[in-house]
Amino acid sequence: MTSATPQQTASALHLTAPALVACDIDGTLLNTGELPTAAARAAVERVRAAGHHVVLATGRSLVGALDAAAELGLDDAWIVASNGAVTAHLVGGEYEITDLHTIEPEPVIRVAVESMPGIRVAAEVVGVGYRVNTPFPDGELPGEQRSVRVLEELWAGPTPRLAIYGPAAFGLVPVLRAMSLTAIATRPDWVDVTPPALSKATALDKVRRQLGVEFHATVAIGDGENDLEMLRWASRSVAMGHASERVLAAADTVTGTIDDDGAAAALLSLLG
Template identity: 70%
Template sequence: MNLAPPPALVACDIDGTLLRTGNPASPGVRAAATAVRAAGHHIVLATGRSLVGALSVAQELELDDDIWIVASNGAVTAHVTGSGFEVITQHDLEAETAIRAALAASPGLRIAAEVVGVGYRVNIPFPDSEVNGTQNSVTGLEELWAEPTPRLALYGPSAYRAVPALRALGITAIPTRTDWVDVTPPGLSKATALEKVRTELGVEDDATVAVGDSENDLEMLLWASTGFAMGHAPVPVRAAADHVTGTLDDDGAATVLRSLLA
């Protein structure tokens, strides 16, 4: 099946799509990504991860030369070349307002404020398996918002309770699990950032493909001319997509990538 004439832009979520969190991508995904790039298509990593977390995956997949990354659910866009990376866009959050609202709704939360390309400022250290990059512990909450940040991560058993209060303020709050909420500025998504990347690359709007598995992929799947949900994605995500591919165990993302070569 030929989804789009070259060059196409294929936006790939990372966790739950290209790989299982904490594990490397499969040989099938790595091979398919290499083949798609060799065919002249553009792979854009579009993730809720911080930029530093996305960069490690780009390196693993050997996508670390002249590619684009949409990180932090659309709040950060970076261009990666062989000499490093350049942050092209960073939308910062009104962090004090968000933090105060979150703690009022769910006291005791661990909070991480992203430091782009480095790691996080944290009020309470996170397990190393939960965040990428360096963690710098602060001594007072005000240090969390003292410097600009595009994204907050809320972590704790009742983190989900903060979502209604944050959304009531117009802040983007996405519960990826009951104990984890990603918080970014209003009006942003992977899709808003991807549209700017598409324009920059000169890709036709009908030559866009996206694959994802979670709530933070909904806008991206609807933005793409052809959206694929992973087979294990929740029902609303599968309903938003044009097609459903295999699960992680089936190498569903590799199937989507290979379809660009047919």
């Protein structure tokens, strides 16, 4: 028997209560390095005006997520950043961190630099930017980059997220997972490392309970490997049309690609 193929988003989701609508940022609401389109901004505003909660759920650091929130016109919203390691409530342009999970970075950094000499490693400094052993290319990391003089400075304190960047960085994923860490290769040359048993989904469920939203009124829209748990968690899930087969299979429905403003179409489907 063949498995069902997710259907293209077309009709309204017919939610009967204010929903929690979790949206990935890069590859979903906007192309990385670009501003969201007018259609995406308008769709977010219409969903919020209808009384639903739009929650940004991203692998970006909090600094990067705040930039996207401003670009989308969000000044009162919940943000799940660093793949679930950081949760913040944005109100009137100011934010409060409501949940923070960290790791001790030294073991990860030692494994990375010993296994792959010359690899770049960044340790997130929440709300500021990153400590880096070698500067990352422009556009790869939002916020400040502070280059350390010695590796010991790189692991000077706990961090919610490490970014590992270099050719074949994905090869580090098995050993990092064997260390009971969450390691996701978002690209062959990029691995995000966060605390164990953590994902966008674990953070979103806390936000859901904080907002008093029933589980049946949860929606998730995403396109990447770090969206898998979120798509499986939501009562209704939508994959972007350009997503990998694995992501498409995890979703209930499929919308258009990022170039087709697929997220805007999915958001508007909430409104009937």
